[in-house]
Amino acid sequence: MRNIEVGQSIPPDTAHAVSVSLPTWRSNVGYEEGEDWVVKKMTTGYPRFFIHLSIEAFARDIVDKFGPHGYRAVLFPTKRIAARCASFVKSLAPPALAESLTVISLVLDTSNPAARALEPLTPAISAVIFAPDAFPFAKQYWQHTGDGVSSRRAEFCHGLFKDGLLRLDDSTPRSPTAAAQKLCRGPRRYRRTSSIDAGKKPQPPLSPTANGHTNGHPTGNITASEDSESTRFLEERFGRNLDISFVAPAKSAIKRRIAGALRANHELGAAPLPSMSANTRGITNLKESDIYLFPCGMNAIFNAHRALLGARGPMKSINFGFPYVDTLKILQKFGPGCVFYGHASESDLDDLEAQLKAGARFLAFFCEFPGNPLLTCPNLVRIRALADEYDFAVVVDETIGTFANINVLPFADIVVSSLTKIFSGDCNVMGGSAIFNPNGRYYAALTSFAQASFEEDTYWSEDIIFMERNSRDFASRIDRINANADAICAILRPHPAIAKLYYPRYVKSRPNYEVVKLPGSGYGGVLSITFHKKAQAVAFFDMVDTAKGPSLGTNFTLTSPYVLLAHYQEMEWAREYGADPDLVRISVGLEETDAIVAVFKEALKAAEAVEDST
Template identity: 60%
Template sequence: MPVIPLGESIPQDTAHAVSVSLPTWQANIGYEEGQDWVMGLMVTGYPRFFIHKSIDAFARDVAAAFGRPDQQAMLFATASAARRCLEFMRQRVSPQVSERLSVVDLALDTSKDISPLLKQLSPTISAVIFPQASFSVAKQYWQHTGDGVSSRRAEFSHGLFKHGQLIAIKEEQSHTPPEKLIRGPKRYSRTAAAAAAAAGSARTNGSEAKTVSSSENPEEASESSRFLEERFGRNLDLTQVAKARSAIRRRIAGSLSGETDMNDESTSQAKSNSRGMESLDETDVLLYPCGMNAIFNAHRALLATLGSYKSISFGFPYVDTLKIIQKFGPGCVFYGHASSEELDELERLLKDGQRFLALFVEFPGNPLLTCPDLKRIRKLADEFNFAVVIDETIGTFANVNVLQYADIVVSSLTKIFSGGSNVMGGCTVLNPEGRHYRLLKQVFEEQIYENTYWPEDILFMERNSRDFANRVKRINTNSEAICEILRANPVVKDVYYPKYNPSKPNYEAVRLPDGGYGGLLSIVFTHPQQAQEFYNNMDTAKGPSLGTNFTLCSPYVLLAHFQELDWAAQYGVDPDLVRVSVGLEETEELQLLFQKALAAAEAVSIA
């Protein structure tokens, strides 16, 4: 396949793509170091690490309207999320900076005639306003939690903002003396006059440009109507959103198969539950705008349900999962090898009286595809009363059944469940047979869960996931074929894949009768130069993410742990590891691509 140019979206020409092309080893290093020759070409980036340009444009306008010239804005879907970010920042900035933090909440201008489309969508945006020097702190919260707005929500809401239909309804600046309050433009204040004013013009040279209410300007009102009709009339049939949401949840619960006709009221296409629990239904599945947001809220719910105790991070984790349990709450104990010896050590701590909130584990782990002993973990959890949270993103419920050992299963739907690399999503699944189920469900329903999954994202996710099970089967087959080629090559030192790892028995214990070993594998070469040459000569898409319908390669450790490579190496994670997410291409075609790249690696002259 043709090489996708540096900085272009993956897939190409996709406005809301999840990945971005970093086609050479040096480009990945340049990205991590923020070098201009890479950053200047970035059309997009992986969401949560790279602020999408639609989000950035909206944030700039909000900051210009409500902040000072040296301030920025971070956008969230709800007021509560913005205030969590505000609190996170206040704990990490100086008192002087804290005084300059504020929140503005935007909602529909109810003084105007609102279309049925807008009434149903009822879009909201809450922005944290902060000094530019504090951006890195705000970015930490945004990246770790996944609470930020989706690019599609931002794009739509920005249009409303510019057309005067999304206005500020509340502005909060807690603990700030009245004389130091940072006021937004008067046209945004919640008075009868301001409610009729438009919210579109940005501040220019410190002064406010005059805006005219769209209700007073027929041409602007007509433009606004056209915006809604053209942007969403063809793409977003809101009558289908509730059905699509239900279809996704049933598909995740394992009770929906095949294509789903959203217009067919008589066909539910339900089947017996494939997760082995008759009592599991779609109400036990909660949808989130991304996988990390599902993990973040699972942690919040556990703290609210079981108390403020440390958690356990078991196995080498995805970077932000560890950050969540380290930074939000009392912290964690980290076991990076997912070994039986570490379970022995944990058991000694538990028998000595130490109490924990929950154990967080990926199955398999990323990037070494290690599979921990879930049966033993469940036994310890039951004996010592802690919860178990299993991230099944890589294993996928089409291959493995891990819910039986979990209190909560979390997953990034962005990955293989979608496959299209053009929409984000996440979910939690509550085990209805778990000992904490009743309390957890109550806490989620009454305190934690907010429906922040943007309707357009829901529709894309539902369409993408219809053939999920069949795609997984094909990818399983392709992955095993590629592993055989890699394992036979002399320059390959290790291939990490559940079928071949020492922890295979733990995988087999939960593998479904027709399940395979997944689409993710990692390669370590004999010499770093061979890894680089292999990567540079792989004629596939190359960038962050996994679970795409097309094969996607990444020097994962460089991207995820660039500032902590020595730390990662302590847990057997090689800094030059190449991670491959295998796609749906023809098996023979993929084999040829890998053989070509391996030949380039073999040709490297090692001094």
């Protein structure tokens, strides 16, 4: 795995991979410095930080057709989201740049009969088009919110666009540039039967499968007079492995896994899905409709914040614990701001309680459990008591702990998670979830906001299918990963080159973890280490024979100089909160235990050699 070349996808040769190989310490620095020898080799990257090449290609084609020469675009799944991005950019950019913005929306051209088979997919795209200097502002929105299109949606819709099956939405204001363009009606195979064909014998549509579908798409209202060649071409070009009949049950299966009501490997359609009442969350009135799916984990956090602002009104929030970078940015940039407690300590809670007693009031309390990358576990019992007494919501990100190991829902109003990580495991699809606690104080108001403002179709159907397939063995994978992480800790913890080991079993806040730990579970697959000297960290990282890149929770072990990669421009700030700039984070995978332990023993020898040479 160490031999994956810089800039190549992780996993290798994976079109929609969500990690990228940065195999040496120097390559991570080169990425952060924007050095060509790294950046120009990148075929992909973490999707909120690196806009996928398929998305960029589609954006360029949209600009070529509808925008001024030399402009750029970012793509979103709905008009409302594109409008939010435009408003965000206008609030930050200089007036001249703000005036350059236009938003166009493309929808399926259902005047083409063959295209009607794709209507259930709602293959829409909205583009925010702007002068190049406005890109950094648009990129902020893309990165922080997770609202952008997925690479699979972009790839699918780009094909439709090229073949004339997308048209301007009727409600899209037509700029002079756009008005001068005419959308091609597409190849002849997509056009309505003309009068010259009237004497031909009508061809029947493709025969439906046992599911009532034609090669993966609903038969819908396709008539016998439709050109069968056009339908066949459409199915072959766009059908791939996507059977729309599986999308709804796949959503249900994902939600039941998130609830802990479905833990065994379950083939869709093989048997009814289990009841939601028997779940590992310990809440018998939890319903499938209380669980919301989003295109990525950060989008779940962004929408949880939106929902709370909508339900409770504008107030500052609390960000508790050293944060994943974009959670703090969301709270700072999308609303009245936040109060930041970076240590997640009891003394931080003492200070918060003093503020509350003095009259301070807050919208919500956001924390990770455990934190990333320091694996600190906040005191949820005390936090819940303060929330009940002083009327604020509690939002817990359980991504690192995973809901197969811990149950934090009884202490939270909203629980969010990145499904991209260990729930998927395969590192080839994004996803996120949010659970509204049905027994929470704000449940009714949050649900009302969600019904009016959440857009379910933003989670692309292909991504749902991949996520459901990947997650079928989620529960059994956790057991192996827990065991491997324990075995790796056993050789790291006593090693003389290691200054600190961060893992829920060994951190000072372990008692807080035990409160929510499920019976028979473990302590997760993420751990971090620091060394006595930077040279030791570099030698260890360069030697360790694992995949090396951003993300975590993969089925293979993935190592990263996390603070360098996530906080390169603010490393001294990170140090103030205990995050050493030379920290190495390890996300443990499913390898044979003896084999992965041997890998880390070899890497430790490299760190020892540094010590011996000084």
